[in-house]
Amino acid sequence: MAFAARDERTTTMTDTATINDRPGQQHAIVTPQLSCDGCGVCCLHMAVPPFDTSEIDMLPAEILEDFEAVSETRRLQYAAHGTDYTPCGWLNMVTRQCRHYEHRPEVCRDFEVGSTPCVGMRTDAGFAV
């Protein structure tokens, strides 16, 4: 899941298809040439940054404030529409980059670009693989 930093990374990003299987799950890298630049597909249905509770406690105050604002927005959306199946509130939909890449959750860091779920999600979204 961004890219001042994102296209420099060789691993990371979240994955809605396997989010419940992680952290710790490893996937084979099947398409090593992929770049996250301009993608962000794996962040599109996260609603909120998928932090573990212990990670939230470590966030700097201004980042925590943004996380809480995003969470409240999504909570209201869920109350109004019955779904929070929306892009992560930290995803910049113009740049397709994480707005707080350096503070992204561990599960986002663990998601591997070029892995099977990455390729699957890009394929479903019509991105080149």
Ligand code: SF4
């Ligand atoms: S926190 Fe950042 S990297 Fe993680 S899902 Fe949200 S936008 Fe993507």
Ligand code: SF4
């Ligand atoms: S779907 Fe793959 S290429 Fe796209 S942002 Fe996520 S990890 Fe990067």
